[in-house]
Amino acid sequence: MAEKISGAVITRLPRYYRYLGELLEEGIDRISSRELSGRMKVTASQIRQDLNNFGGFGQQGYGYNVANLYDEIGKILGIGLTQNMIVIGAGHLGQAIANYTNYGKRGFVIKALFDINPDLAGYSVNSAPVYPLSKLEDYLKENDVKIAAICIPKTHSGEVAKRLTAAGIKAIWNFSHLDLDVPDDVIVENVHLSESLMKLSYKLNYESEKK
Amino acid sequence: MAEKISGAVITRLPRYYRYLGELLEEGIDRISSRELSGRMKVTASQIRQDLNNFGGFGQQGYGYNVANLYDEIGKILGIGLTQNMIVIGAGHLGQAIANYTNYGKRGFVIKALFDINPDLAGYSVNSAPVYPLSKLEDYLKENDVKIAAICIPKTHSGEVAKRLTAAGIKAIWNFSHLDLDVPDDVIVENVHLSESLMKLSYKLNYESEKK
DNA sequence: TCCATATTGTTAAAAATTTTACAAAAATTA
DNA sequence: TAATTTTTGTAAAATTTTTAACAATATGGA
Numbered sequence: 001m002a003e004k005i006s007g008a009v010i011t012r013l014p015r016y017y018r019y020l021g022e023l024l025e026e027g028i029d030r031i032s033s034r035e036l037s038g039r040m041k042v043t044a045s046q047i048r049q050d051l052n053n054f055g056g057f058g059q060q061g062y063g064y065n066v067a068n069l070y071d072e073i074g075k076i077l078g079i080g081l082t083q084n085m086i087v088i089g090a091g092h093l094g095q096a097i098a099n100y101t102n103y104g105k106r107g108f109v110i111k112a113l114f115d116i117n118p119d120l121a122g123y124s125v126n127s128a129p130v131y132p133l134s135k136l137e138d139y140l141k142e143n144d145v146k147i148a149a150i151c152i153p154k155t156h157s158g159e160v161a162k163r164l165t166a167a168g169i170k171a172i173w174n175f176s177h178l179d180l181d182v183p184d185d186v187i188v189e190n191v192h193l194s195e196s197l198m199k200l201s202y203k204l205n206y207e208s209e210k211k
Numbered sequence: 212m213a214e215k216i217s218g219a220v221i222t223r224l225p226r227y228y229r230y231l232g233e234l235l236e237e238g239i240d241r242i243s244s245r246e247l248s249g250r251m252k253v254t255a256s257q258i259r260q261d262l263n264n265f266g267g268f269g270q271q272g273y274g275y276n277v278a279n280l281y282d283e284i285g286k287i288l289g290i291g292l293t294q295n296m297i298v299i300g301a302g303h304l305g306q307a308i309a310n311y312t313n314y315g316k317r318g319f320v321i322k323a324l325f326d327i328n329p330d331l332a333g334y335s336v337n338s339a340p341v342y343p344l345s346k347l348e349d350y351l352k353e354n355d356v357k358i359a360a361i362c363i364p365k366t367h368s369g370e371v372a373k374r375l376t377a378a379g380i381k382a383i384w385n386f387s388h389l390d391l392d393v394p395d396d397v398i399v400e401n402v403h404l405s406e407s408l409m410k411l412s413y414k415l416n417y418e419s420e421k422k
Numbered sequence: 423t424c425c426a427t428a429t430t431g432t433t434a435a436a437a438a439t440t441t442t443a444c445a446a447a448a449a450t451t452a
Numbered sequence: 453t454a455a456t457t458t459t460t461g462t463a464a465a466a467t468t469t470t471t472a473a474c475a476a477t478a479t480g481g482a
Contacts, residue, residue: 008469010413014406018388032429041390044429045471052431060430061478077409078416092307099303100404108408146415171415173408177229179252189411193311193402195225197319197384198288200400202221204357204382205289219439243459255459256441263461271460272448428479439468449458 009050013073015040016050020070032063079106084144085173088160089151090115090123090130093175097149098125111145116156133160140167147171154178220261224284226251227261231281243274290317295355296384299371300362301326301334301341304386308360309336322356327367344371351378358382365389 019040023031037044051057051064057072058064074080087094090113098110110128115121118132131139139145148169150157157176164172171187174180180188230251234242248255262268262275268283269275285291298305301324309321321339326332329343342350350356359380361368368387375383382398385391391399 005417006469010410011406013413014403014409017409018406034429043471045473046469048429048431049470056431058430059478060476061428061480063429076413076416078412079409081412081416083412083415092303092310096303096307097404108412147411171411173411187411187414189407189414191402191404191407192225192229193308195222195229196400196402198225198228198290199221200358200382200384200398201289201292201294201319202224202287203398203400204294205287205292206216217438245459254441256443257439259459259461260440267461269460270448271446272450272458274459423482425482426480428477430475430477432475433473435470435472437468437470439466441464441466443464444462445460446462447458447460449456451456452454 003053005053009053012042012046012050013077016047017070017073017077017079020066020073023066024070029066030063031066033058035063074106082107082109083147084109084111085147085149086111086139086145087113087128087149087151088115088133088136088164089113090117090120090125091151094149094151095125097151097175098128108147111143112139114139116152136163137167140164140169145169147173149173149175150180151175214264216264220264223253223257223261224288227258228281228284228288228290231277231284234277235281240277241274242277244269246274285317293318293320294358295320295322296358296360297322297350297356298324298339298360298362299326299344299347299375300324301328301331301336302362305360305362306336308362308386309339319358322354323350325350327363347374348378351375351380356380358384360384360386361391362386 019036033044033047036047048058054072054076057069085108087098087110094113098113110126112128113125113130114133114136115130116133118134120130121132123130146169148164150160150172152160154177157174157178158180161172161180161182165182165186169186171189172180172182174188174190175193177192177194179190182188230247244255244258247258251258259269265283265287268280296319298309298321305324309324321337323339324336324341325344325347326341327344329345331341332343334341357380359375361371361383363371365388368385368389369391372383372391372393376393376397380397382400383391383393385399385401386404388403388405390401393399
């Protein structure tokens with residue numbers, strides 16, 4: 001894995017993983033790039049190219065073993081390692097996240113939520129406790145957590161990101177409407193919902209223009 | 212706008228819009244592509260190329276008028292047109308969405324939520340009523356709604372998507388863990404949260420490998 | 423076992439995207 | 453007002469990504 005893998009490839013990996021999971025559930029134990037291509041609506045060539053960034057998982061004349069490929073992609077994605085997470089913001093979105101990732105998603109365990117409103121402390125969401133934000137640093141000193149989801153408005157997210165990285169957080173799943181400025185060794189994965197909705201809006205306009 | 216605009220460009224538009232909004236708030240009334248480049252961490256050239264897909268909004272020796280460019284991009288994105296929306300699923304995520312888009316986001320008005328659990332009917336979220344899912348078709352017959360957000364598990368989202376498009380919905384904001392199969396003239400914008408988290412996980416592994 | 427078929431891994435070609443470079447034009451300064 | 457500076461819009465070059473093509477190889481059937 002010496003060569004730098006392009007972002008486009010990485011973005012597609014979880015989708016392969018999802019389809020392979022579905023195949024497993026269907027009891028299918030082997031699949032060719034062409035058949036997968038038909039299901040996923042991408043070219044067979046792209047599937048083979050993407051996978052070969054990480055190794056030759058297939059076999060000529062046979063295709064890919066579903067269970068094996070599923071495991072391999074899982075490993076590449078770091079699934080099954082058990083990653084502790086915290087969620088900043090116990091509002092609707094924070095609660096949705098705290099419930100969502102438990103939906104069977106592998107290895108990601110939400111250990112706690114933090115909220116600026118101290119009145120929420122004592123409650124729990126999906127069996128994860130809610131603490132006041134003031135206890136953030138103390139908590140991180142005593143618990144092995146690398147990932148934090150930021151589910152608070154942009155007015156406070158920049159400040160909180162600073163506190164998180166200062167306290168040792170290595171990856172931020174950012175739902176706030178702001179591009180976070182973090183040290184080089186910290187990863188940020190953005191989910192800008194309103195930008196996604198605007199994209200939908202653009203396409204809606206553009207499509208209706210066609211008629 | 213005869214030429215087909217690439218997906219990459221469209222994805223970047225909302226981000227330009229966001230930064231221009233910030234500039235407006237800061238009271239800055241003109242900006243060059245180079246200055247914006249510094250803020251957004253993209254090349255000035257890309258900014259100019261992107262904008263010129265839609266027209267020459269700038270002026271040599273001056274740059275871009277912030278208010279004007281903000282408006283123009285807003286128009287391109289269809290902002291301010293007032294789009295009615297419904298949300299399928301009144302769980303945590305559906306409620307988060309119903310609250311979220313109201314956060315000042317322009318023109319998108321959530322008129323109602325629908326849930327398979329009829330006991331939720333009668334409640335309201337952010338002043339939008341919750342109806343039983345069985346009333347979906349009746350509701351869409353009597354209300355002008357083009358956009359639906361799907362916030363239910365994949366076990367039911369395929370079926371619901373069929374009902375939505377049959378009832379005239381033109382765009383689906385899909386939060387379910389499934390690629391929806393819809394007619395050609397219907398737009399789908401996916402938000403696959405667990406795939407986003409896996410991407411983060413990949414990067415976390417990859418980064419730590421570097422050390 | 424041998425032959426026809428299937429299918430990968432990979433190289434090469436094509437297409438798309440991004441960056442560079444610069445002429446044209448407006449703004450600012452002297 | 454003229455000269456200098458700034459900055460766009462865009463053509464061309466460079467890079468990246470995707471698709472096509474195919475030799476190598478395994479499978480499955482006769």
